[in-house]
Amino acid sequence: MSRHSICRPLRVVRFLAGLLICSVIFTFAPTVAQASFAGRATAPVTVSTYDIPAPAGVTGTYSCNSARTSVTVTITDFGAVARATGYTVTLTAPSGAVSSNPLPASTRATTITRASTRTGTFTLRIRATVGSWLGDEQTTPITC
Amino acid sequence: MARTARTSRINMKSTSGKVLASVALLGVAASVAGLGTYGSFTSTTSASETVTAGSVKVELGAAGSAANRLNVTAANIVPGDTIQRAVTLSNTGNQNFGGVTLSTTATAVNLLTTDALNGLQVTVDTCSVPWTEAGTAPAYTYTCVGGTTTTVVPTRQIIGANLPLNGLTSMTTGKADNLRVTTTLPVSADNNFQNLTNTVSFDFLATQRAGTSR
Numbered sequence: 001m002s003r004h005s006i007c008r009p010l011r012v013v014r015f016l017a018g019l020l021i022c023s024v025i026f027t028f029a030p031t032v033a034q035a036s037f038a039g040r041a042t043a044p045v046t047v048s049t050y051d052i053p054a055p056a057g058v059t060g061t062y063s064c065n066s067a068r069t070s071v072t073v074t075i076t077d078f079g080a081v082a083r084a085t086g087y088t089v090t091l092t093a094p095s096g097a098v099s100s101n102p103l104p105a106s107t108r109a110t111t112i113t114r115a116s117t118r119t120g121t122f123t124l125r126i127r128a129t130v131g132s133w134l135g136d137e138q139t140t141p142i143t144c
Numbered sequence: 145m146a147r148t149a150r151t152s153r154i155n156m157k158s159t160s161g162k163v164l165a166s167v168a169l170l171g172v173a174a175s176v177a178g179l180g181t182y183g184s185f186t187s188t189t190s191a192s193e194t195v196t197a198g199s200v201k202v203e204l205g206a207a208g209s210a211a212n213r214l215n216v217t218a219a220n221i222v223p224g225d226t227i228q229r230a231v232t233l234s235n236t237g238n239q240n241f242g243g244v245t246l247s248t249t250a251t252a253v254n255l256l257t258t259d260a261l262n263g264l265q266v267t268v269d270t271c272s273v274p275w276t277e278a279g280t281a282p283a284y285t286y287t288c289v290g291g292t293t294t295t296v297v298p299t300r301q302i303i304g305a306n307l308p309l310n311g312l313t314s315m316t317t318g319k320a321d322n323l324r325v326t327t328t329l330p331v332s333a334d335n336n337f338q339n340l341t342n343t344v345s346f347d348f349l350a351t352q353r354a355g356t357s358r
Binding site for chain 2: 037
């Protein structure tokens with residue numbers, strides 16, 4: 001009785017080990033059978049998209065009305081941005097109201113006016129566009 | 145004074161008995177086999193057969209040369225831009241190919257490669273004669289002057305796995321194909337595509353021809 005109680009678990013372990021080995025063989029044997037010769041060659045292609053810079057070197061003048069609630073900015077030139085298809089000049093009033101002048105790529109001069117319901121700092125912004133892409137802004141505060 | 149006689153009997157049911165019986169059987173078998181060996185006529189002959197494995201090897205032109213411009217970086221591209229790069233794919237092994245596939249993987253995860261519609265698109269063409277290169281790095285362009293252009297990968301998103309390259313000349317050992325890889329950024333790519341960089345690995349895999357009787 002005691003002999004049976006010792007040997008039986010050993011037989012079970014042996015059986016399971018055999019089953020495991022058979023499973024591994026039947027799993028990987030087909031893979032080995034399908035092996036074939038192959039060669040490989042690899043090359044990288046690196047692509048980066050444009051980061052549209054802000055226009056630099058803005059020149060011009062501005063004038064305010066006597067109540068300091070309106071400003072007119074005359075831009076005479078700014079640096080061209082490579083590949084720009086146009087520019088957008090905006091003037092934002094202290095009240096938040098905005099005037100906008102779109103320019104073609106060939107034009108870098110314009111006059112823009114914005115009135116406000118209160119005094120404070122106006123903000124002039126110029127940015128280039130490339131198709132549907134918007135560039136970084138060149139920002140200039142104007143205080144009357 | 146009487147001595148007690150000790151007798152030991154080999155019991156075949158015991159372990160030692162079984163071991164002894166096994167040793168005895170092996171001894172008898174070895175002896176008979178040895179005698180048999182000495183008692184027979186023998187004759188031997190030999191022959192040798194040399195088997196050499198073939199090689200399947202695909203190679204691209206030297207990186208940076210006119211035979212492989214793939215590694216020339218394209219920078220500052222915008223929607224609508226096209227990037228053309230030529231590369232020569234050669235069968236430098238001693239076996240014909242059974243097939244050649246192209247798999248492409250990206251090193252970064254961004255819209256350039258994850259957006260199947262608005263991200264980078266690729267086309268692969270072959271020219272029956274070497275491509276005529278124009279332009280200066282990195283803005284190369286290629287035309288098939290005096291040859292025939294065949295599209296082997298129609299325009300599709302740049303990332304793909306196991307794309308078959310059919311009709312290649314390099315299926316035959318010692319031959320080469322003049323490939324032109326054209327990458328485009330669609331005009332539909334919006335402002336979110338600005339200032340992105342990605343590197344796409346072009347992996348050409350050639351597999352052996354089918355086995356034959358040799």
